[in-house]
Amino acid sequence: MALLKTIVGGVLLLTLTSALHTAYGLLRNYRTARKIGVPTRIILFDHVNPLWLVCDRAVLSFVKRLPFGLGDNSFTRYNFRGWEVPDRYYSHRDMGDAYILVSSKNIWLYVADPDTITDIWRRASEFPRDVSVTAILNIFGPNISTTQGQQWQKHRRVTASSFNDQNNALVWAESITVAHDMLRYWSTKPSLTTAADDLRTLSLHVMSRAGFGKSFKFQGHDERETLAEEDLSLSYKDSLKLILENCVIIFALGTNFLSIPYLPKKLRQLHKACTSFQNYMTQLYEEEKLLAAQGQSADRNFMTSLVRASQSSSFSGLTESEIYGNIFTFNFAGHDTTAHTFTFAIYFLSANPDVQDWLHEEINHVLGHRQPEEWQVLSDFPRLKRCLAVLYETLRLYTPVPTSKFVDSNVPLSIKVNNETLILPPKTMVVPSYASLQTDPKYWGDNSLEWKPSRFIKGAGLDSEQFMLPERGIFLPWSGGPRDCIGRKFSQVEFVAVMASLFRQWRVDPVLAAGETAEVAHKRILNVIEMDSAPVLLLQMLHPERVPLTWSRRQS
Secondary structure (H helix, E strand, O other): OHHHHHHHHHHHHHHHHHHHHHHHHHHHHHHHHHOOOOOEEEOOOOOOOHHHHHHHHHHHHHHHOOOOOOOOOHHHHHOOOOOHHHHOOHHHHHHOOEEEEEOOOOEEEEEOOHHHHHHHHHOOOOOOEOOOOOHHHOOOOOOOOOOOHHHHHHHHHHHHOOOOHHHHHHHHHHHHHHHHHHHHHHOOOOOEOOHHHHHHHHHHHHHHHHHHOOOOOOOOHHHHOOOOOOOHHHHHHHHHHHHHHOHHHHHHHOHHHHOOOOOOHHHHHHHHHHHHHHHHHHHHHHHHHHHHHOOOOOOOOHHHHHHHHHHOOOOOOOOHHHHHHHHHHHHHHHHHHHHHHHHHHHHHHHOOHHHHHHHHHHHHHHHOOOOHHHOOHHHHHHHOHHHHHHHHHHHHHOOOOOOOOEEOOOOOEEEEEOOEEEEEOOOOEEEEOHHHHOOOHHHHOOOOOOOOHHHHEEOOOOOOOEEOOOOOOOOOOOOOHHHOOOOHHHHHHHHHHHHHHHHOOEEEEEOOOOOOOHHHHHHHHHHHHHHOEEEOOOEEEOOHHHOOEEEEEOOO
16 A cells, blocks of 8 residues: 555656746746747647657547637647648748747747748858757668768768659659559549558659659559569569658667567568668669679669769769668658648549639640650640649648648747848747748739639640749748759659549549539538647648549540
8 A cells, every 4th residue: 555655656756846847847838939029829748749749639629619718728729739830921921921830848939921921041161950840750771861960961962862854854744644544443442542542652653763763553542452462563662652641659769679470460561671672772772783893774763863972083972771761762752742742632623613614625625646655854844834733722722731830949049030030049930920920921823722723824825834833932942042942843744644644534523412513512511621720740631532533534
């Protein structure tokens, strides 16, 4: 009995000590934040707190149900991952172009002034990128997303050689081939609930070709279930898919822990996936080194480019683990982000048949009656402006990866927001408010919350139309400044090639529920996109299978 009392007392003391420490940190940070001179709101937990990440939505759902409006406060509005997406521009409309969220550990300054954002990009040495949130990508080695300073400069210099016109040509050709294979599978289905899963497969196939020079035959969701487990291509693809879906677990536990025998089955499978993917990269790395030593040519996939650039006397080369780290990062960035963006775009298009007609008109005008293998990235991609506009508009409303945060130095720094100088205490986290900047009516008009790809196209007549790039600092899906996304052109080429393939001769529509009109179905899809999208690892539609689609060939 005495032992039990001692244990209970110890737990209570530990809990009380933790609560007091948290309260002290919150009070200290709040007093510091108030001195900056902008509106300040308190959140109880950091968004990146590992324990809070697991339970944030469940807790907030309960709190919101409390009576007398107790659940309507800053805690429920701001204290969960991805709160920026439903909040859009409303907080900045109410509090101005700068406001603060403060927790017991951090002061987060959210900024929605384009001039301030571009100034921070210019002052990259004073406001280095916060890489703590990308450390999750260090599974196989240091890489361009997780390094800083001179190390990052080396990674950027070497990896930039991988993103070139030759690789874009590979991406273009593979995207067209796989998209047509996927379309043939989709067209056999009277009702399709696996679009998101199949789009992940498509992006994985394209990444495999661009990353490793390996092409695989597309199998739809139902077809893959019948394949033998020992199939080599399935093993590689499933390994990468399992790793990407469980990055948080791998990062939290570490690969050494996962190698312990007798762990639960899920963790053993995760360790097997890590080992399998590592072996796959090692095998291709050794093959490429041999080809390079023999002077044999190869197409410019990522593995080829990284190995040869690292061995070139013009570069300070990457180590083997750094090559693996960058290859994995490319797979992560080029697979999950693209797959989720494709999913959002397809469902938006299914709710907007007029935009499908608009795309179809351009695709036929540019590509004519040429066969898919005759389409050329250098001449055709720049002319498919409407296809590119669909990508930009989808990313404007649903950016899969939140814009990176910046950490200032160990001394106070100043920034200007609307010509007002703010003095930032050391270690203030500066966050570009991407969801606000990308939806604010003062930049995008009164229909800023509507999905309208035509907002990026100006001019009358297909041959006279111009693609209008957004003003600097108000469109952030690929970030900006020195550390902008190195794969921007890669993603654009892949997206445009897939759109051209899917909508040249086909259209997509929602499967109508009993007694439902097409107009009601279109509103239902838009509601699902808005209400059922949230971050898992990245922002995504959580249950797209709840809105079945159907593909049909156009009559003209």
